[in-house]
Amino acid sequence: MAPSNLNPNLSADPTSSQALDVDAYVEGIRGGDRVVLSRAITLIESTRERDRVAAREVMDRLLPDAGQSIRVGVTGVPGVGKSTFIEKLGMSLVDDGRKLAVLAIDPSSERTRGSILGDKTRMGRLSQHESVYIRPSPTSGSLGGVARKTRETILLCEAAGYDTIFVETVGVGQSEITVHSMVDVFLLLGIAGAGDELQGIKRGVVEMADIIAINKADGDNVRRAERAQRQYENALQLFPPTDSGWEPAVLTCSAETGDGIEDVWTAVTEYVDHTQSTGFFGEQRRRQARYWMRQTIEQRLMDDFFSSSDVQSKLREIEDSVLDGTMSSFAAADELLDAYREGR
Numbered sequence: 001m002a003p004s005n006l007n008p009n010l011s012a013d014p015t016s017s018q019a020l021d022v023d024a025y026v027e028g029i030r031g032g033d034r035v036v037l038s039r040a041i042t043l044i045e046s047t048r049e050r051d052r053v054a055a056r057e058v059m060d061r062l063l064p065d066a067g068q069s070i071r072v073g074v075t076g077v078p079g080v081g082k083s084t085f086i087e088k089l090g091m092s093l094v095d096d097g098r099k100l101a102v103l104a105i106d107p108s109s110e111r112t113r114g115s116i117l118g119d120k121t122r123m124g125r126l127s128q129h130e131s132v133y134i135r136p137s138p139t140s141g142s143l144g145g146v147a148r149k150t151r152e153t154i155l156l157c158e159a160a161g162y163d164t165i166f167v168e169t170v171g172v173g174q175s176e177i178t179v180h181s182m183v184d185v186f187l188l189l190g191i192a193g194a195g196d197e198l199q200g201i202k203r204g205v206v207e208m209a210d211i212i213a214i215n216k217a218d219g220d221n222v223r224r225a226e227r228a229q230r231q232y233e234n235a236l237q238l239f240p241p242t243d244s245g246w247e248p249a250v251l252t253c254s255a256e257t258g259d260g261i262e263d264v265w266t267a268v269t270e271y272v273d274h275t276q277s278t279g280f281f282g283e284q285r286r287r288q289a290r291y292w293m294r295q296t297i298e299q300r301l302m303d304d305f306f307s308s309s310d311v312q313s314k315l316r317e318i319e320d321s322v323l324d325g326t327m328s329s330f331a332a333a334d335e336l337l338d339a340y341r342e343g344r
């Protein structure tokens with residue numbers, strides 16, 4: 001796995017704290033230098049004001065190079081086979097000449113080590129491949145903050161020439177909605193026989209899925225997987241038509257043997273062709289871009305508010321008043337907002 005380096009000085013030490021200048025980030029990423037890409041992602045993950053300014057400049061310069069990829073969200077409960085699936089499908093995609101980036105949003109990664117490790121032990125062969133870039137979930141901050149960084153990371157990866165982006169998340173609710181808001185196609189992995197047909201996955205997640213693949217359809221499990229496939233198909237019939245006009249596909253596959261994996265990718269490309277021909281693809285991306293603008297404003301305002309010394313000096317006392325019932329939540333919020341505005 002030899003990253004192509006434009007400038008040997010750029011890749012001397014990926015953990016070096018010595019900052020690169022904006023030109024070096026931009027040129028390195030355009031040249032597909034993975035070490036520079038990693039450092040740029042670290043830059044956008046940084047909360048330091050100086051890094052934020054540099055990160056914004058890097059993003060602005062690279063935006064015209066971004067966008068040329070298929071962005072695929074992959075979700076499913078832990079153990080369903082997401083990493084095995086991405087490894088299997090990913091190897092066939094890179095064999096076909098695609099360049100693949102695998103990112104993750106794991107809301108549990110801050111508290112625990114996370115359900116998605118996204119590291120080299122999980123996708124052993126894939127992570128060795130020179131056409132693959134794997135980045136684990138950012139660990140700090142709220143889901144909103146983590147998501148914004150992942151959204152920017154998608155753009156950086158595209159500017160670096162990755163034409164297929166997988167964003168993996170665990171089936172635990174809010175994180176799917178977040179991933180759904182940054183991908184073109186949303187793939188739900190399920191397994192047969194986990195009790196109820198929806199397997200603890202919220203109905204809303206099934207409703208978001210463009211493609212459902214029942215994994216582990218191998219050995220004795222094939223018949224059960226096919227039964228689950230029919231259950232999902234029946235369940236989907238009760239759902240209202242999708243905005244994209246696409247009828248969600250339900251397939252079976254085995255990430256272990258590779259059976260059906262190609263068919264899942266065919267469904268992805270059919271979905272992309274369909275939505276590109278109707279214009280939904282571009283429309284969805286534009287809506288997502290506006291959504292992320294608003295999310296970023298919200299996030300920045302919140303950060304600015306809570307880090308303001310005028311707010312900090314009063315926050316504890318006012319919160320105590322809310323907790324002991326001497327002040328309403330609304331009056332408290334108004335007082336803090338006034339303090340914030342006056343301090344500006």
Ligand code: GDP
Nearest residue numbers: 077078079080081082083084215216254255256
């Ligand atoms: P994740 O938590 O969703 O990423 O799931 P993993 O990819 O780590 O897989 C969980 C377990 O299921 C591992 O032991 C895999 O070897 C196994 N597994 C994954 N896909 C398949 C499959 O298609 N068939 C079978 N039999 N086992 C699988």
